[in-house]
Amino acid sequence: MPQPLRAPLVVEFPFTRSLGPVQSAFLTGLRERTVLGVRTADGRILVPPVEYDPVTADELRELAEVAATGTVTTWAWNPAPRRGQPLATPFAWVLVRLDGADTALLHALDAPGPGAVRTGLRVTVRWAAERTGSITDIACFEPYEGESDPYEGEPDPYERERVPYEHEHEPRPRTAGGHDGRFDDPVTGIVAPARLDYDYSPGRAQSRYLHALAERRTVGERCPSCRKVYVPPRGACPTCGVATAEQIEVGPRGTVTTYCVVNIKAKNLDIAVPYVYAHIALDGADLALHARIGGIPYDQVRMGLRVEPVWTASSRYPDHYRPSGEPDADYEVYKELL
Amino acid sequence: MTRYARDVAIIAFAQTDHQRRSDELSEVEMVMPVLHQVLRRTGLRTGDIGFTCSGSSDYLAGRAFSFTMALDGVGAWPPISESHVEMDGAWALYEAWVKILTGAADTALVYAYGKSSPGEVRDVLSRQLDPYYTAPLWPDSVALAALQAQALIDAGHTDERELAAIGARSRADAAANPYAQLAGAVPRGDMVVGPLHRGDCPPIGDGAAAVLLAAGDRARELCERPAWIRGMDHRIEAHGLGVRDLTDSPSTRLAAERAGAFERPVDTAELHAPFTSQEVVLRRSLDLDSRVRVNPSGGALSANPVMAAGLIRLGEAAALIHRGESDRALAHATSGPCLQQNLVAVLEGDSHG
Numbered sequence: 001m002p003q004p005l006r007a008p009l010v011v012e013f014p015f016t017r018s019l020g021p022v023q024s025a026f027l028t029g030l031r032e033r034t035v036l037g038v039r040t041a042d043g044r045i046l047v048p049p050v051e052y053d054p055v056t057a058d059e060l061r062e063l064a065e066v067a068a069t070g071t072v073t074t075w076a077w078n079p080a081p082r083r084g085q086p087l088a089t090p091f092a093w094v095l096v097r098l099d100g101a102d103t104a105l106l107h108a109l110d111a112p113g114p115g116a117v118r119t120g121l122r123v124t125v126r127w128a129a130e131r132t133g134s135i136t137d138i139a140c141f142e143p144y145e146g147e148s149d150p151y152e153g154e155p156d157p158y159e160r161e162r163v164p165y166e167h168e169h170e171p172r173p174r175t176a177g178g179h180d181g182r183f184d185d186p187v188t189g190i191v192a193p194a195r196l197d198y199d200y201s202p203g204r205a206q207s208r209y210l211h212a213l214a215e216r217r218t219v220g221e222r223c224p225s226c227r228k229v230y231v232p233p234r235g236a237c238p239t240c241g242v243a244t245a246e247q248i249e250v251g252p253r254g255t256v257t258t259y260c261v262v263n264i265k266a267k268n269l270d271i272a273v274p275y276v277y278a279h280i281a282l283d284g285a286d287l288a289l290h291a292r293i294g295g296i297p298y299d300q301v302r303m304g305l306r307v308e309p310v311w312t313a314s315s316r317y318p319d320h321y322r323p324s325g326e327p328d329a330d331y332e333v334y335k336e337l338l
Numbered sequence: 339m340t341r342y343a344r345d346v347a348i349i350a351f352a353q354t355d356h357q358r359r360s361d362e363l364s365e366v367e368m369v370m371p372v373l374h375q376v377l378r379r380t381g382l383r384t385g386d387i388g389f390t391c392s393g394s395s396d397y398l399a400g401r402a403f404s405f406t407m408a409l410d411g412v413g414a415w416p417p418i419s420e421s422h423v424e425m426d427g428a429w430a431l432y433e434a435w436v437k438i439l440t441g442a443a444d445t446a447l448v449y450a451y452g453k454s455s456p457g458e459v460r461d462v463l464s465r466q467l468d469p470y471y472t473a474p475l476w477p478d479s480v481a482l483a484a485l486q487a488q489a490l491i492d493a494g495h496t497d498e499r500e501l502a503a504i505g506a507r508s509r510a511d512a513a514a515n516p517y518a519q520l521a522g523a524v525p526r527g528d529m530v531v532g533p534l535h536r537g538d539c540p541p542i543g544d545g546a547a548a549v550l551l552a553a554g555d556r557a558r559e560l561c562e563r564p565a566w567i568r569g570m571d572h573r574i575e576a577h578g579l580g581v582r583d584l585t586d587s588p589s590t591r592l593a594a595e596r597a598g599a600f601e602r603p604v605d606t607a608e609l610h611a612p613f614t615s616q617e618v619v620l621r622r623s624l625d626l627d628s629r630v631r632v633n634p635s636g637g638a639l640s641a642n643p644v645m646a647a648g649l650i651r652l653g654e655a656a657a658l659i660h661r662g663e664s665d666r667a668l669a670h671a672t673s674g675p676c677l678q679q680n681l682v683a684v685l686e687g688d689s690h691g
């Protein structure tokens with residue numbers, strides 16, 4: 001039996017999300033080097049802020065500024081950073097409760113080694129040089145040799161001292177300012193790029209099919225129970241729920257069972273429109289496969305048209321099918337394959 | 339005595355040999371043997387099944403609608419009554435159980451599968467996180483579990499020695515489990531994300547499992563000692579990691595309460611704790627003392643086919659009851675980071691004589 005095939009497969013997409021009023025204010029705040037939380041009905045301040053109270057499900061809208069300094073509540077040493085993570089050198093993952101907040105934010109802490117990190121460590125935000133309104137506007141946290149949480153032990157957050165600041169470009173005070181979360185130019189969405197790499201293997205049946213196709217043979221598989229021949233084979237008969245194993249060469253010629261006319265040009269596809277895409281029942285197969293029809297004007301393609309594959313030099317599969325010149329198949333012959 | 343409209347039982351369970359890679363198998367090729375095993379054990383045929391429900395993840399497979407291919411294995415044409423959850427198969431079992439409770443079916447086939455080998459499962463799992471504040475940082479599954487482990491150590495609930503002992507006990511027990519991927523004496527290994535070492539983490543691998551459910555007399559006909567589902571419930575934590583007390587699992591406790599787990603002691607618990615530290619959280623939340631056998635199968639630390647490992651906990655607990663080795667067992671399944679979502683089921687066998 002031939003080796004199962006393997007090939008790299010990359011799934012990559014920009015994850016585009018719109019923001020509600022709370023997330024918009026928080027991420028816009030980061031762009032402006034301001035950290036905002038949201039106040040709950042019982043006076044707690046949640047950072048990062050959410051739109052609904054995690055306990056009561058109340059809608060939350062009142063934003064409140066907290067400090068860029070805080071305390072590590074738990075941590076984890078990451079000796080081998082992975083792609084996309086905030087730092088490329090070994091760092092600590094941390095949950096940080098910022099001064100003035102009642103909940104903790106996940107981020108990275110730049111530290112020389114695990115010996116330099118502990119729960120209770122005082123840390124401060126290191127802002128990214130370029131900020132766009134994203135959680136990565138915080139480049140990371142770094143250890144901070146400052147005073148302890150000025151709010152520590154204060155029972156009522158409403159009593160907390162608010163230090164107002166006047167000018168956008170002044171250095172931020174390390175205690176919370178009075179920003180109310182309103183911005184002239186708020187961010188309304190994020191685009192989070194995602195990429196996952198796979199080493200894909202299609203399994204036994206599809207490997208057998210692809211190996212044969214590389215020799216320009218189309219090989220289906222027969223169900224041991226109902227005797228149907230599936231092309232391309234996927235390893236199981238969907239009617240009987242049993243494995244297919246007996247290989248049956250089908251085609252190369254076949255019959256168009258149904259088709260459509262494609263009028264819109266697909267991105268990255270160098271085929272002139274309109275063209276015909278068809279279901280083709282290869283001779284000997286009990287399931288139609290689909291392929292493009294060429295070598296005939298699109299408006300002359302019809303059900304029952306007999307076709308044969310056209311291989312191009314470098315191709316591992318038929319580039320398209322063209323008329324074979326045989327008389328059309330009778331409807332009775334292929335009606336079960338529609 | 340039951341709190342539900344119908345008595346429903348797990349009547350058969352099968353799982354694959356869990357392996358690091360399975361390049362020679364597509365998902366349907368991996369799933370089919372376990373489907374056939376549960377059917378053979380009960381004498382049922384695909385056409386006899388009232389409802390079919392599966393759990394799997396497109397992100398593991400790297401392909402959209404990947405579960406539709408696996409459906410070929412259950413003989414889904416002409417169309418059958420079928421559903422799918424993009425969750426661990428334990429939640430597929432929950433859906434199937436509800437379907438039977440409504441009276442819409444008397445039997446159900448539940449299966450789940452996951453191939454972690456094609457991708458980087460630590461990164462894949464990061465895509466389930468909140469896309470605004472968390473996912474852009476790409477925190478991997480081990481990193482998040484490590485934050486929870488450190489919180490437990492800081493709170494004095496465990497230490498690295500106890501964590502290592504949980505790993506060692508699980509792999510020692512797995513020596514009696516022919517399907518386990520990791521068994522016997524396994525070194526603690528290097529630090530992966532501190533404080534977690536290799537031995538605190540589950541093996542990465544591929545596998546599948548299947549379960550058959552049946553109601554009332556149908557279950558008694560098809561199985562000598564059905565594992566009756568006396569209660570089942572699932573609950574979820576707040577999604578913000580920094581909102582939660584990571585040393586506790588109130589959602590597990592609530593689900594267990596609602597499933598009736600605290601009404602009488604259980605003799606066995608199959609806990610879905612992929613990381614050693616998570617067993618500490620679950621034992622605390624479920625008030626399990628030393629009289630309860632925990633994870634005689636070796637648990638997820640011995641085989642962790644993602645999307646099937648939770649269903650396997652229910653299956654392993656049921657299999658003990660089928661064999662007469664347990665009379666009342668608790669099964670737990672989890673999903674998401676740091677025990678985000680938890681399902682608890684209480685299974686019982688009829689008393690002998």
Ligand SMILES: [Zn+2]
Pocket residue numbers: 223224225226227228237238239240241
């Ligand atoms: Zn068949």
